[in-house]
Amino acid sequence: MTNLRWKIVTVLAVFIIFFAVGPYPILAARYHVPAPAWLMDKQLKLGLDLKGGVHLVLRVQTEDALRLETDLEAERLRDELRTRNIPVANVVPISSTQFRVDGVPPAQDAAFRAAANEVQANFERGSGTNGSYTLTMRPNIQVNLRAEAVVQARQTIERRVNELGVTEPSITQQGNDQILVQLPGVTDVERAKQIMGSQGLLELKIVERVASTKDELLTNGQPPEGMEVVPGNGVAGDAGTMYYLVKRAAAVTGRDLRNARTSVDENNRPAVSFTLNTEGGRKFGKVSGENVGRQLAIILDGRVQSAPTLESRITTDGRITGSFTPEEVQNLSLILRSGALPATLSYLEERTIGPSLGADSIRSGVTASIVGLLMIVVFMLVYYKASGINAVVALIFNLVILLGLMAYIGAVMTLPGIAGFVLTMGIGVDSSVLIFERIKEELEAQRGVRAAINAGFSRVFWTLFDTHIAALISCAFLFQFGTGPIRGFALTLFIGLASNLFTSIFVSKTIFEVELANRRQVTTLSI
Amino acid sequence: MHIFKNTNFDFLRWRWHAIALSWVIIIAGVVTLATKGIPKGVEFAGGTVVIEKFEQPVSVQQVREALDRNYPGGGQNTVVQSFGDPALRMVMIRVPQVGSEAGSSLAIEAKKVEDALDQSNLGKRSREGAEIVGATVGRELTSKGLSATVLSLIGILFYLAFRFQFSFGVGAVVATIHDLLITLAFLAFFRYDMSLNVIAAILTMTGFSTNDTIVIFDRIRENLRSMRRDSMHHIINTSINQTLTRTVITSGTALLTALALFFFGGEVLHGFAFTMVVGIITGTYSSVFIAAAIVSLWRGTAPTRAAAHAPAMAGAPAPQQPQRKQKPQRKVRAS
Numbered sequence: 001m002t003n004l005r006w007k008i009v010t011v012l013a014v015f016i017i018f019f020a021v022g023p024y025p026i027l028a029a030r031y032h033v034p035a036p037a038w039l040m041d042k043q044l045k046l047g048l049d050l051k052g053g054v055h056l057v058l059r060v061q062t063e064d065a066l067r068l069e070t071d072l073e074a075e076r077l078r079d080e081l082r083t084r085n086i087p088v089a090n091v092v093p094i095s096s097t098q099f100r101v102d103g104v105p106p107a108q109d110a111a112f113r114a115a116a117n118e119v120q121a122n123f124e125r126g127s128g129t130n131g132s133y134t135l136t137m138r139p140n141i142q143v144n145l146r147a148e149a150v151v152q153a154r155q156t157i158e159r160r161v162n163e164l165g166v167t168e169p170s171i172t173q174q175g176n177d178q179i180l181v182q183l184p185g186v187t188d189v190e191r192a193k194q195i196m197g198s199q200g201l202l203e204l205k206i207v208e209r210v211a212s213t214k215d216e217l218l219t220n221g222q223p224p225e226g227m228e229v230v231p232g233n234g235v236a237g238d239a240g241t242m243y244y245l246v247k248r249a250a251a252v253t254g255r256d257l258r259n260a261r262t263s264v265d266e267n268n269r270p271a272v273s274f275t276l277n278t279e280g281g282r283k284f285g286k287v288s289g290e291n292v293g294r295q296l297a298i299i300l301d302g303r304v305q306s307a308p309t310l311e312s313r314i315t316t317d318g319r320i321t322g323s324f325t326p327e328e329v330q331n332l333s334l335i336l337r338s339g340a341l342p343a344t345l346s347y348l349e350e351r352t353i354g355p356s357l358g359a360d361s362i363r364s365g366v367t368a369s370i371v372g373l374l375m376i377v378v379f380m381l382v383y384y385k386a387s388g389i390n391a392v393v394a395l396i397f398n399l400v401i402l403l404g405l406m407a408y409i410g411a412v413m414t415l416p417g418i419a420g421f422v423l424t425m426g427i428g429v430d431s432s433v434l435i436f437e438r439i440k441e442e443l444e445a446q447r448g449v450r451a452a453i454n455a456g457f458s459r460v461f462w463t464l465f466d467t468h469i470a471a472l473i474s475c476a477f478l479f480q481f482g483t484g485p486i487r488g489f490a491l492t493l494f495i496g497l498a499s500n501l502f503t504s505i506f507v508s509k510t511i512f513e514v515e516l517a518n519r520r521q522v523t524t525l526s527i
Numbered sequence: 528m529h530i531f532k533n534t535n536f537d538f539l540r541w542r543w544h545a546i547a548l549s550w551v552i553i554i555a556g557v558v559t560l561a562t563k564g565i566p567k568g569v570e571f572a573g574g575t576v577v578i579e580k581f582e583q584p585v586s587v588q589q590v591r592e593a594l595d596r597n598y599p600g601g602g603q604n605t606v607v608q609s610f611g612d613p614a615l616r617m618v619m620i621r622v623p624q625v626g627s628e629a630g631s632s633l634a635i636e637a638k639k640v641e642d643a644l645d646q647s648n649l650g651k652r653s654r655e656g657a658e659i660v661g662a663t664v665g666r667e668l669t670s671k672g673l674s675a676t677v678l679s680l681i682g683i684l685f686y687l688a689f690r691f692q693f694s695f696g697v698g699a700v701v702a703t704i705h706d707l708l709i710t711l712a713f714l715a716f717f718r719y720d721m722s723l724n725v726i727a728a729i730l731t732m733t734g735f736s737t738n739d740t741i742v743i744f745d746r747i748r749e750n751l752r753s754m755r756r757d758s759m760h761h762i763i764n765t766s767i768n769q770t771l772t773r774t775v776i777t778s779g780t781a782l783l784t785a786l787a788l789f790f791f792g793g794e795v796l797h798g799f800a801f802t803m804v805v806g807i808i809t810g811t812y813s814s815v816f817i818a819a820a821i822v823s824l825w826r827g828t829a830p831t832r833a834a835a836h837a838p839a840m841a842g843a844p845a846p847q848q849p850q851r852k853q854k855p856q857r858k859v860r861a862s
Binding site: 059352371 | 578580611615628633634653654655656657658659660661663664667668671672674675676678679680682683686687690699723724726727728730731733734735737738741742745746749769770772773776777779780781783784785787788790791792793794795796799800803
């Protein structure tokens with residue numbers, strides 16, 4: 001008897017806890033019933049397909065990050081060779097992970113190897129033939145760099161989205177190099193996309209020469225060593241493209257930025273003012289001091305925005321001018337503030353769900369679920385009479401636990417999640433039917449009511465065990481290897497199956513026991 | 528109350544008819560798929576879908592004409608459908624083109640479609656939804672979905688082989704593959720787009736079907752212990768009959784839920800609900816007629832525990848079951 005009392009206490013406690021976390025906040029929000037804030041925070045969240053919003057899948061072009069690193073290392077080795085007085089003909093990047101050093105003098109071969117080993121720990125040096133060496137980035141470094149680039153890109157996008165002021169955005173990594181961005185309630189997709197996708201790489205470089213065609217700046221079809229050609233806007237008011245020959249190594253990059261904000265230039269046109277951090281200010285002061293009277297190219301994402309002449313030594317403050325609209329200036333300062341992306345992004349998928357479309361789906365989904373549930377309830381009550389109540393209670397209990405657990409772990413309800421819900425309901429009914437049919441069989445075999453119920457539950461236990469474990473196994477695989485919506489389905493079903501084992505066996509049995517405990521002589525069972 | 532009481536249908540007698548019927552449907556489905564192709568939603572095919580809500584009622588024809596006139600490339604490959612409740616005045620437009628994945632021009636076709644509409648005096652409109660998918664996503668979705676499904680089937684096969692016997696695992700997996708093929712065939716007949724929601728429905732119904740199958744297998748396992756002297760044929764039939772009421776009630780209630788979704792679930796869930804209805808029917812059918820039949824066929828070719836006394840199973844029917852004489856021989860030919 002005390003045993004039964006404990007069972008009742010357990011059942012009620014579980015019900016109250018899960019009801020409080022799951023359905024209660026939803027109902028409270030719907031019917032404006034007061035509820036504590038910490039409960040409302042836990043309220044089950046709806047996916048974008050039900051709530052409306054923008055869903056974007058981006059790919060981080062991790063090749064870019066590798067190329068950047070290779071260029072940087074090639075530059076470093078070139079500098080090192082110069083300081084060590086080892087003359088080489090050329091240091092050229094040949095792919096995103098490889099660069100080649102040509103014309104190492106045979107006499108200084110050993111000195112070159114020593115220098116290369118010292119500088120290039122991350123690169124594998126091929127055996128040199130005729131003074132030519134190919135250096136290849138080590139595979140583990142490649143993997144690390146790619147992973148880092150994706151993480152950095154995610155963080156940068158996060159900062160930008162936060163600056164946009166979107167409520168409850170979700171930015172998650174998906175697979176190796178994809179980022180899933182979900183912005184509830186955003187309507188201006190174009191702006192959001194533009195802001196997230198701009199690389200935002202600011203570079204300040206000293207200009208060597210300016211020309212109106214690219215060829216004028218090249219010698220033998222190649223820019224001079226340590227230089228590169230960057231296209232850009234012409235002088236203010238000139239619409240044509242100009243080409244700038246600039247030093248490959250930037251004096252200062254966006255990494256040294258402390259802040260960026262909108263401002264106006266001397267002609268009252270929109271501009272972006274920036275402030276460098278101490279380290280950046282020191283570097284910039286040195287470069288600008290050495291180059292007074294020369295032009296400084298302000299390069300944004302590989303395009304020269306303007307190339308003002310340095311009038312004096314500048315340390316921490318600068319301004320980007322150009323033909324900007326006020327909106328562009330606003331976006332640009334936001335992008336610069338949030339830092340540069342380590343690599344360019346490409347868009348793989350874009351999905352917009354208007355709020356009324358989502359609301360329509362919820363309404364239909366809820367209506368259909370309630371109609372389905374009602375039909376099941378009526379059937380169970382008609383077919384299994386009083387025992388049908390038992391099945392209905394177990395079923396509702398199951399749905400309450402499912403909602404509560406999903407809210408508790410912060411899972412999101414999506415359309416495929418509703419599918420998982422429907423299947424949970426189906427399997428819940430099935431469990432009750434299996435048990436009841438078995439009890440009927442046992443009753444027909446002339447067993448007493450108590451014995452029949454016990455036998456029914458114990459015999460069906462292994463059936464339920466096997467069906468549930470098999471389904472859980474397939475859920476686990478779907479969750480592990482599936483993509484977004486499939487995972488949502490698998491997660492809902494997984495929780496539903498687990499809670500169903502509890503409700504259809506433990507809860508249902510307890511209800512039977514309560515019924516029987518109130519009767520001394522049990523000869524009939526309404527089933 | 529009883530739906531069935533002490534039934535004694537000989538389900539296995541009908542196994543060849545059932546297998547033949549299934550093959551007919553599957554082959555018809557394959558032919559339909561081969562000739563007409565599987566209709567893929569944008570998630571899989573890539574492309575651009577916009578759902579526009581108009582302030583004034585417009586006909587599908589008007590929208591189509593607007594695209595023919597003003598959309599670059601014309602409207603030959605576009606799909607124009609009214610979407611949801613006609614009172615909402617929503618139209619869905621799908622074009623196979625999609626902007627380049629590099630940069631931020633993926634959505635360029637959606638813009639072109641909307642420009643075409645705006646140039647055609649159809650009144651004010653607003654974008655209610657859009658789905659713009661590059662080619663990469665579809666490829667990834669297909670390969671990941673397939674590998675997830677195959678791995679989960681292998682998982683079930685091994686679990687059942689461990690808990691029951693290998694033949695039961697084979698029976699369940701064959702029945703599930705059967706359901707997948709039949710459902711795909713019906714999707715092809717009725718030209719439903721293969722979308723993510725349909726995939727979710729297919730997963731749901733394979734779950735149902737496996738569940739159904741295991742319940743029957745469980746009874747067979749139990750009866751294998753209590754009815755040692757009976758033939759496998761008899762045990763399987765008895766087990767299916769004993770669980771028949773439960774099979775009908777479970778599938779019936781599930782079917783009711785699916786029908787509720789089909790009729791009340793709204794436009795977005797239509798493909799989902801259709802797949803569920805088909806899946807539940809074929810799932811129940813395969814659990815009763817196919818899964819156990821496969822087990823008996825598989826065991827017919829190998830000596831088993833239940834019939835361990837018969838060294839060469841194929842030619843040696845159990846003595847108390849003279850009518851089995853012919854079937855083992857057919858099994859041999861079939862294997």
